[in-house]
Amino acid sequence: MQQPTPPPANRFERRRAHSRQALISAARRILAETGDTAVSIQQISERADVGFGTFYNHFDTKTALFDAAVADALEEYGQLLDKVTEGIDDPAEVFATSVRLTLQLSATHPEITQIIRFRGLSHVHTDTGLGPRALRDLEIGKASGRFTIDDPKVALSAIGGALIGLLQLNTVSEIGPGAGEQMAELLLRMLGLPADEASDLATRPLPLLS
């Protein structure tokens, strides 16, 4: 997990933190537009409104910046879902809720959604974002017998991939209003829940995304 950054101590450090975040924000916008990283460091610096030399005070390579940008977006997304689902104890209901909210996210948080769609899969098995949160819930659900799964990482691959597949479908064609519920139901059945319970959990009232 990312450690919370302590508040910068002085003006120099504040300015330094500001330019780092400006670069990350610019990289997030660029990623969300095309999924492509073919842009030059000069162009990134211009979008971030920082000097060209400033880039190398923070990142060794363009790849390092884009990795940090994806991690930043996924961490924001993970914290958002954590907050919305914090009152839910059942890991099955946490999954159902998170899947349905992720689809709603494409309307309220298009930048994060695009980054998940383009880059999420390569970050599922890293230590920030949704991956480690989902893995923790899969392990809890396996230990309690709520989920019937063998290797939680295989299940995580399936869930992460399926969710990104749904975001992709949402991009290329008109999907029905119940697509998030259908996906939640499919994934709960996959995790071993009986069909009627999967259907029930996938259609409960949804908490609001803040």
Next chain:
Amino acid sequence: MQQPTPPPANRFERRRAHSRQALISAARRILAETGDTAVSIQQISERADVGFGTFYNHFDTKTALFDAAVADALEEYGQLLDKVTEGIDDPAEVFATSVRLTLQLSATHPEITQIIRFRGLSHVHTDTGLGPRALRDLEIGKASGRFTIDDPKVALSAIGGALIGLLQLNTVSEIGPGAGEQMAELLLRMLGLPADEASDLATRPLPLLS
């Protein structure tokens, strides 16, 4: 589906078909190496061993070439799976077999595997490759009652994404020898098969990839 190309009629057409395929093969190799398309048309032409001007006889843009390259790789993959599974009538067993073979493919066909991993998701809902074949099987299975699904495209998104998620896991960490079987079992449960039947179908003797 792609139509089979008729054999070229004369030397000019043979040469033209040869240079087109050389460009596609070069693009496939480039995609498999990095997943990135930041390379120049000049560099692609050099890798394909064709003149720079030749590129524009076949493709309007670099994007058009890379799309054709992904479609070419996925079509080859789809035909490979069609051939191996042609004697299997049950769509559930076709899925289980295809999922398990896809994981084996990473050893025997690394280029196709990399292209699926990097680009497969954006091509799941196109009309070449594995997408339309899987959609056809989902529709057959839904109609016969073998699968309990609502919108076959939502199920296709889940299956395609899960499979690519597994290829991703296979890239970033050591996965156990039974990961393909686990994924097949998870996906069959997702499609509505009873747990014991899903487990049985996921562990039958596997046909050989040719």
